[in-house]
Amino acid sequence: MPHDHHDHLSPSGHPFRADDDVPLSYWQCMEIAIRELLIDKGETTAAEIASQIDAMDSRSPANGAAVVARAWVDPRFRAQLLENAADATREMGFDIGPLNLIAVENTADVHNVIVCTLCSCYPRNLLGLPPDWYKSRAYRSRVVKSPRAVLREFGLDLPETTTVRVHDSTADMRYIVLPARPAGTERLSESELAALVTRDSMIGTGIPLSAG
Amino acid sequence: MGGQPAGALDLSQHDFALWEKRVDALMIIGSARGHFTVDGLRRALEDMGEDAFETMTYYERWIAAINQNLVEAGVYTLEELGLRMAEIQARGDTYGEAANG
Known part of the structure; x- marks a missing residue:
């Protein structure tokens, strides 16, 4: 469900970007596809991706x-x-x-x-x-x-x-x-x-x- | 683009969306697996032409560059990518639905 975030700020006080609530874009779809293909082929795992994001967030x-x-x-x-x-x-x-x-x-x-x-x-x-x-x-x-x-x-x-x-x-x-x-x-x-x-x-x- | 004319700075900041963070993670992982170097990504970005810098967002350019390098490295084929993207589009209209979370 698309949500209306336009008048809201995120917990960090920054505006949400439009990408968060608009219909799936071509490039977002490509990101999902690449991620799934890499997982299917044993190149990475969902856990590894999540831990990369955690590390990124912690810096x-x-x-x-x-x-x-x-x-x-x-x-x-x-x-x-x-x-x-x-x-x-x-x-x-x-x-x-x-x-x-x-x-x-x-x-x-x-x-x-x-x-x-x-x-x-x-x-x-x-x-x-x-x-x-x-x-x-x-x-x-x-x-x-x-x-x-x-x-x-x-x-x-x-x-x-x-x-x-x-x-x-x-x-x-x-x-x-x-x-x-x-x-x-x-x-x-x-x-x-x-x-x-x-x-x-x-x-x-x-x-x-x-x-x- | 160093030295070219450009307008005033926009100092506002957006929160990184989950899909953007995932693109960043895929860049690091693909690079750590030896499928491409930063130079390879850079070449793909240059090949997109100047228009891409006006019409695509930062992480849109990055996922396109990652894709080109992974296809060139033989990690998957364009056909596999196309099939998977069609499958994903059929799952739902928003990122959350299409990504299954």
Whole structure:
């Protein structure tokens, strides 16, 4: 039965997408068919698909925030992270897969932003699935050409003196931004620091929250 | 598309539908089974032409790319896919009915 969700928000506060309540589309039908064929042929199981989705749902920017907070409090870890982010985060216990991961550090003079102009490569093991805008034509087209204007649309107005570096991800090379630690946070614990680290601050379209 | 003109950013977010999450899972599983690489998916996406980026949603493009790669890898045939899709359409009008949950 189609339901009318138009005036409702989901538990997470986001609007339901039309796909949830419109008649079966061609592509949805193809998804069901492929999934069933793969199960019938022993390529996968319904349980494996469900557990993949659980794993996907359990990843969130909190993972990345924990990494950033560790780098802020532990200079040795910070050095490891900048040297080889994949190994450093694996040591923290995150499953980041076989891909290369590069952490790029924001400083007083340099601000980094990540994008995937090809499609949607994203440090999903540390941040969860990419937000819709990250996959949008507008972001991918424009951030490489006029990053400052795009950042202003996120409410981030960088001084002209700040160098902006845009990093274009590829299928096997992903980036995460190590944002600069906010001023006045010397006394905060690692977990208090992690709470300041937003998703967008690790993409580079934002900066961490300020303390207090 | 990097560098091409485009409009203002839309910062709204939708909840991922179950079928979209399943497409994502199929991408990871198919790739882990060695049936395709991200490059293979990318090639299929490029082959769709620019129109696909205007007319199809993100996960619609992905399921189409996964399908092309799985057929090329010989995991199933287009005939098998067509038969199964017809069967699924006959089950009901909505995703929930057609997917049997």
